[in-house]
Amino acid sequence: MEVKKKLRVKNELGLHARSAAMIVDLAKKHNAKLYFKKGDQVIEGDSILSLLTLACPKGTELEVKAVGEDAQDLMDKLTALFERGFGELS
Template identity: 30%
Template sequence: MIREEIVIINKLGLHARAAAKLVGAASQFGSMVSVYKDGRQADAKSIMAVMMLAASKGTALTFEIDGSDEVLAWTAIETLINNFFDEGE
């Protein structure tokens, strides 16, 4: 199991489009992917659950990934977030 914290750095935070990209990335993998904010847990493969976290810029999220492709899943999620969800800022 992988447990990592990452900060949302894009200007608009985890808004609808960014949340959809995160869910898309997580859904590519068989591993279970959970995301935590302020003690609240969400299934990272559920758009509604991810959006309910209301993660703005500067928010620290903790990802917990468990499964045979957990390293690949974390790499994809980390890259997406660190690339500003491909939004440029």
């Protein structure tokens, strides 16, 4: 199964080490691969360092793709993380 979605970074600090770690932790709990695209750059969502190289401040829109058996569940939970601003929204 493959699921695609556009997600926007909502938290003030953008995509930083803690939020990247939350994404990687979530991805590792699912039987699916996660890919992020910003412009021409595409990375796998299984590495904090790779996610940080995207340099995503608040407002950045990312194209996200989940591929695998748990793709829909992974995308649903990832969407919730982004919507909550990784727990940083006041």
